[in-house]
Each structure stands twice: as structure tokens, then as C-alpha cells.
Amino acid sequence: MRLFWRHGYEATSIADLTRTMGISPPSLYTAFGDKRSLFREAVHRYLGGVAAVVQTIDRAETARDAARDLLTAAALGDTGEDTPPGCLLASSIVSSSESAEDVREELAAIRRAIEAALKERIERDVRAGVLPADFDADMMAGLVFAVVQGMSTQAKDGACRDKLLKIVDGAMLGWPTQQ
Amino acid sequence: MRLFWRHGYEATSIADLTRTMGISPPSLYTAFGDKRSLFREAVHRYLGGVAAVVQTIDRAETARDAARDLLTAAALGDTGEDTPPGCLLASSIVSSSESAEDVREELAAIRRAIEAALKERIERDVRAGVLPADFDADMMAGLVFAVVQGMSTQAKDGACRDKLLKIVDGAMLGWPTQQ
DNA sequence: ACACTTTCATAGTGGTCAATACAGAATAGC
DNA sequence: GCTATTCTGTATTGACCACTATGAAAGTGT
Numbered sequence: 001m002r003l004f005w006r007h008g009y010e011a012t013s014i015a016d017l018t019r020t021m022g023i024s025p026p027s028l029y030t031a032f033g034d035k036r037s038l039f040r041e042a043v044h045r046y047l048g049g050v051a052a053v054v055q056t057i058d059r060a061e062t063a064r065d066a067a068r069d070l071l072t073a074a075a076l077g078d079t080g081e082d083t084p085p086g087c088l089l090a091s092s093i094v095s096s097s098e099s100a101e102d103v104r105e106e107l108a109a110i111r112r113a114i115e116a117a118l119k120e121r122i123e124r125d126v127r128a129g130v131l132p133a134d135f136d137a138d139m140m141a142g143l144v145f146a147v148v149q150g151m152s153t154q155a156k157d158g159a160c161r162d163k164l165l166k167i168v169d170g171a172m173l174g175w176p177t178q179q
Numbered sequence: 180m181r182l183f184w185r186h187g188y189e190a191t192s193i194a195d196l197t198r199t200m201g202i203s204p205p206s207l208y209t210a211f212g213d214k215r216s217l218f219r220e221a222v223h224r225y226l227g228g229v230a231a232v233v234q235t236i237d238r239a240e241t242a243r244d245a246a247r248d249l250l251t252a253a254a255l256g257d258t259g260e261d262t263p264p265g266c267l268l269a270s271s272i273v274s275s276s277e278s279a280e281d282v283r284e285e286l287a288a289i290r291r292a293i294e295a296a297l298k299e300r301i302e303r304d305v306r307a308g309v310l311p312a313d314f315d316a317d318m319m320a321g322l323v324f325a326v327v328q329g330m331s332t333q334a335k336d337g338a339c340r341d342k343l344l345k346i347v348d349g350a351m352l353g354w355p356t357q358q
Numbered sequence: 359a360c361a362c363t364t365t366c367a368t369a370g371t372g373g374t375c376a377a378t379a380c381a382g383a384a385t386a387g388c
Numbered sequence: 389g390c391t392a393t394t395c396t397g398t399a400t401t402g403a404c405c406a407c408t409a410t411g412a413a414a415g416t417g418t
Contacts (some may be wrong), residue, residue, distance in 0.1 A: 008274025011189065016405060024367045025407070035338055047257075058205075089396065094273040095187025095265075108336040142333065142342055143349035149332040150325025153273055157287040163321055170322035171314075173353030193376055203397050205378075214376065 075164035078155035090152035254343035257334035269331035
């Protein structure tokens with residue numbers, strides 16, 4: 001997983017993977033099918049399942065908490081001491097060859113699904129009066145995920161954890177103050 | 180340039196380039212040296228030079244204008260009708276193999292340079308009293324560039340222009356109201 | 359102890375990569 | 389008209405890609 005995380009999907013070769021995992025290519029293929037399936041497995045382990053992420057969003061105290069939790073988790077995950085910089089989901093396939101386009105689209109679908117869950121969580125708070133009626137769920141969910149994506153690249157560019165946590169604070173400035 | 184823009188640096192092959200440009204490999208190599216130099220040339224044409232971008236930031240009326248202009252230009256550029264979705268600078272090398280790591284670092288340096296220029300522009304406005312004394316330049320410049328990066332990925336994921344322009348508005352909510 | 363199944367690594371498969379050697383065409387100089 | 393020189397396209401280079409066929413080694417049941 002670390003290799004995909006560090007170098008992305010296409011730049012990670014089967015030979016790299018077998019060398020690191022200490023197994024031979026046929027073992028890898030009988031265990032995982034093909035490179036694509038192995039990558040899917042890595043993404044699943046990374047996220048702990050899309051459903052789990054969506055559930056965490058739904059069960060947050062408020063939409064604001066959900067947004068801040070997502071951003072903070074991303075900032076911390078992007079700058080873990082024992083893990084590669086950046087986010088596997090955000091950075092492992094951004095631009096791809098046509099042969100990997102469908103893998104890219106799978107990741108994009110996951111990103112959209114999580115963003116949609118946050119948007120619905122925001123709309124729920126708007127309906128409940130927790131957030132103002134003119135609070136734009138589409139805008140704020142989009143902003144949160146743009147920032148998640150952007151922080152991943154910044155981490156790869158060398159940004160430190162404090163920098164990313166500042167960005168999280170900056171991204172939350174548009175939310176109404178608690179009171 | 181369009182090929183690099185659409186598929187990224189590593190996923191674009193010399194064969195793709197020569198086919199599209201209508202020239203043969205030796206012509207390309209005598210004209211540009213190698214793939215790396217050709218890519219550098221493409222980035223230069225895309226940005227119109229880093230110095231020009233920095234100058235635009237410096238010459239903006241206010242730091243706020245500079246930030247909004249950057250974000251808006253990115254949102255429009257990411258969703259041009261006649262150009263590939265996303266941003267060449269932001270998306271053409273995010274994760275790379277070790278052999279392309281130095282090209283990636285070159286792009287990262289450009290991104291950092293532009294962000295640093297915006298940060299300094301903000302600090303100038305803080306010193307001049309245009310922005311409050313506690314306005315965090317590092318935070319807001321970081322936020323702007325995280326959003327620029329994130330919008331590029333969202334555009335590649337299929338986001339439309341209106342969505343990105345909304346995100347721009349969201350990213351600007353943290354700035355003090357004009358008056 | 360022996361036949362049989364399963365496991366796994368070596369050694370390749372065809373294909374594509376960035377980059378170039380070389381041969382033929384076109385142009386210039388006289 | 390003829391040689392010399394500069395281009396340009398084809399074909400090739402060695403390296404690496406995802407993936408697999410084959411054969412050796414290790415168990416396992418009797």
C-alpha cells in the first residue's frame with residue numbers, strides 16, 4: 001500500500017510490489033488477481049471502506065463538525081511520520097494514461113460519493129435550522145473536498161503538518177460562528 | 180501541450196507527441212532536446228512565465244483581488260471548452276516514479292514560488308493596514324493554493340465551471356468584508 | 359516409503375518506453 | 389549538371405512493463 005501511496009498507481013510496478021512484499025509475482029497474482037484489484041484492496045484498507053467514511057459524516061454532531069473532522073483527518077493523514085506524504089485517495093491517480101482511465105474514474109467516484117455525503121449532511125443541518133437557510137451546501141462541500149485534494153499535493157510538495165492545520169482553519173472560516 | 184495537460188507528464192509518450200505534432204521523433208529531439216525539456220517548454224507556454232504570474236500578483240489592487248483573480252483564473256482555466264479539464268501546473272505530475280521525481284520537484288518549486296508571492300502580497304497589505312494585523316498570510320496563501328490544486332482535480336473528476344466558481348466564493352469567505 | 363497434490367520462484371511472453379543510428383531525400387554551392 | 393551538406397523518416401536499441409508457463413520443492417495421506 002505504501003508504494004501506491006508514495007508513487008501512485010501507474011508509477012508503481014509489479015516488480016516494486018513483489019520486492020517490497022517479499023513474494024514472487026505468481027503469488028501476488030493468485031492472491032489478488034491483477035494490479036487493479038490489488039490497488040482496489042489498498043484503497044479499501046486505506047479508507048476502511050467508503051461506507052465507514054460516509055457513516056462517520058452522518059453520525060457527526062453537526063455538519064460543521066463533520067467538515068472539520070474530515071479536513072483535520074486529511075491534514076494529519078497527509079503528514080504522518082511513518083507514512084508517505086499526501087493522501088492515497090487524492091493523489092495516487094490524478095492524471096493517467098487511457099489504459100488506467102477506468103481506475104482513475106473509480107477513485108473519482110469514491111471522492112464524489114464522500115463529497116455527496118457531506119453535502120447531504122450540510123443540507124440536513126440547514127433543514128434543522130442549525131445552519132442558516134441560505135448556507136450553500138454544494139459550495140461548502142465542494143470547498144472542503146477541494147481543500148482535501150489540495151492539502152495532499154501540498155504535503156507532497158513538502159508542507160508540514162502545522163501548515164496544513166492552518167489551511168484547515170482557513171477553510172473553516174466561512175462557517176457561521178458556533179454560539 | 181494538450182497531451183501533457185490531459186494525460187500528465189509520465190502518461191504522455193514520445194510516440195503520442197510525434198503523432199499529434201505530425202513530426203518524427205528525431206525532429207522532436209533536435210528541436211527540444213528531450214522529453215523533459217519539451218515539458219518545461221509546455222509549462223512555460225501554459226503559465227506565460229512564472230515571473231509574469233508573480234508580477235500580476237504584485238500589481239493587483241489589493242491582496243484580496245490577487246487571491247480572487249488567481250482562484251477565478253484557475254476555475255476558468257480548469258473548465259475551458261477547448262482545453263482539457265484541470266490545470267497543467269497542478270495536475271500533470273502529482274505522484275511520480277523516481278525517474279521523474281526531479282520534474283515533479285520543478286513543478287513543486289513553481290507552485291511554491293507563486294504561493295510565496297501571494298503570501299508576500301498579503302503581508303504587504305497587512306503592513307499597510309488594508310488587512311487586519313492578525314490576518315494570517317501563511318494560512319490564507321496556503322488555502323488559496325490548496326483550493327487551486329483541489330479545483331483542478333475536481334475539474335478532472337467532472338465538476339462544471341459553476342461548481343468551481345462557487346468554490347472560489349467559498350474560499351474567499353474568510354477574507355474581511357470590503358468596506 | 360511412496361504417489362500425489364499444492365506452492366512458489368525462475369525465466370520468460372509480447373508489448374511499449376525514451377532515445378538514436380542510419381539511409382535516403384532535398385537543398386545549396388559551384 | 390554534379391558534388392557536398394543538411395534535413396527527415398524508418399527501423400532499431402536496451403530497458404522495463406504487466407502478466408504467465410513451467411518445473412522444482414515441500415507437504416500430505418496412506
